[in-house]
Amino acid sequence: EAGVVQSPRYKIIEKKQPVAFWCNPISGHNTLYWYRQNLGQGPELLIRYENEEAVDDSQLPKDRFSAERLKGVDSTLKIQPAELGDSAVYLCASSSRGLAEGHYNEQFFGPGTRLTVL
Amino acid sequence: AQRVTQPEKLLSVFKGAPVELKCNYSYSGSPELFWYVQYSRQRLQLLLRHISRESIKGFTADLNKGETSFHLKKPFAQEEDSAMYYCALSGSGNTGKLIFGQGTTLQVKP
Numbered sequence: 001e002a003g004v005v006q007s008p009r010y011k012i013i014e015k016k017q018p019v020a021f022w023c024n025p026i027s028g029h030n031t032l033y034w035y036r037q038n039l040g041q042g043p044e045l046l047i048r049y050e051n052e053e054a055v056d057d058s059q060l061p062k063d064r065f066s067a068e069r070l071k072g073v074d075s076t077l078k079i080q081p082a083e084l085g086d087s088a089v090y091l092c093a094s095s096s097r098g099l100a101e102g103h104y105n106e107q108f109f110g111p112g113t114r115l116t117v118l
Numbered sequence: 119a120q121r122v123t124q125p126e127k128l129l130s131v132f133k134g135a136p137v138e139l140k141c142n143y144s145y146s147g148s149p150e151l152f153w154y155v156q157y158s159r160q161r162l163q164l165l166l167r168h169i170s171r172e173s174i175k176g177f178t179a180d181l182n183k184g185e186t187s188f189h190l191k192k193p194f195a196q197e198e199d200s201a202m203y204y205c206a207l208s209g210s211g212n213t214g215k216l217i218f219g220q221g222t223t224l225q226v227k228p
Binding site: 107 | 206217
């Protein structure tokens with residue numbers, strides 16, 4: 001199994017341009033996460049999906065960031081327009097729901113997309 | 119506020135020496151604690167979680183609620199342990215949201 005797949009792996013754009021990242025989670029995983037990792041920091045959650053529903057987007061800068069998870073499988077994260085401070089690694093992760101209510105299993109991470117905004 | 123602190127950016131030890139990667143957390147309820155590891159050119163992956171109470175690759179971590187710590191330990195470091203280690207917290211009620219520390223680079227010298 002390939003695990004969580006992300007593309008592109010690297011992206012260089014100029015500020016004010018739009019950019020989109022794609023994620024394909026592990027088959028059967030209903031929970032999908034997008035994290036942003038700034039240089040020298042740990043990942044920070046941007047948005048979490050349960051199937052196709054965004055259940056936690058409190059950390060997503062909604063003025064320029066948007067995300068969707070159509071059909072509850074693949075997901076796309078978009079930035080429009082990009083700013084210099086958006087340069088970071090964008091990680092996608094997925095997990096299956098645990099047996100108990102509110103219990104979540106291990107999160108499996110993708111390789112990330114390294115975004116550079118010039 | 120929920121927070122995870124890893125005070126050391128870099129920990130450098132010689133092969134065979136004991137290792138302790140420090141992690142302190144701030145959370146008012148009953149959190150679940152994890153250690154994630156990222157080896158060079160590999161993706162972030164789970165190393166261990168406190169509820170499992172198991173040893174993975176010789177590493178152990180004990181949750182100390184009194185000191186709000188979850189330090190990662192290994193008695194004898196190996197060169198293949200060199201990696202970036204992240205401590206993470208998931209709050210009670212478990213939203214699935216992980217809060218990560220800043221990470222510690224472990225460098226094991228031959």
